[in-house]
Structures are given as C-alpha cells and as structure tokens.
Amino acid sequence: QVQLVESGGGLVQPGGSLRLSCAASGITFSSWTMGWYRQAPGKQRELVTTITSGGSSNSADSVKGRFTISRDNAKNTVYLQMNSLKPEDTAAYLCYAGYYYSHYWGQGTQVTVSS
Secondary structure, eight states: OOEEEEEOOEEEOTTOOEEEEEEEESSOGGGSEEEEEEEOTTSOOEEEEEEOTTSOEEEOTTTTTTEEEEEETTTTEEEEEEOSOOGGGOEEEEEEEEETTEEEEOOOEEEEEOO
16 A cells, blocks of 8 residues: 655745655655646646656756755655745645556645745
C-alpha cells in the first residue's frame, strides 16, 4: 500500500519561506520520480516540480528560482523548499510519486501566503 504523507504547511507572510516534507512508504523510493503538485480553490491541480530517480528536476516557470525540490533516498523523503513566497502560491500542496504507469498523490498540506 502506497502512502505519501506531507507535512510542513502553514501560514506565512509574503516573501517568507516554508519547507515541505513528504514521507513515502510502500514503494521502492529510490526508483520513483517524486514531486509536488498544488491545487488552489476553484483551480485545476498543477504541477509544481518533480525530481527523477537520477536527481534531475523540472519546475513550473512560476516557481523557478524560488522553489527547490530535493530527495533523501535513505529517509524515503522528498522536500520542497519554498522561498520568496507570494500570495498566488496559496494552495494545497500534494506530494506525487510516479513510476511508469503508476501515479500516486498524497492528501496534501495547506500553504497560505498572506499578510
């Protein structure tokens, strides 16, 4: 059974930083592409960033230069460091795990950027 458990969300002021974590179980973590999606109320889920098993990352233009994804295969955990947060970053952030035709998402952790 695949489980993706996110943590680290919260309320932050514009310009602030947060670090999200996602602990994965039920998969051979080091072989899977991991990533983060986000979904704001009334909007479609969108890809934020991914990192492959080899460590290559890909990010949406809206977060390039501000968000950094990393992974710790020893801890089966993927991280999202978010800096220079903007109100438009407000959303539920969902952890993603993918391997060929298998795709999983976590329940999400809420990030609210507001003064």
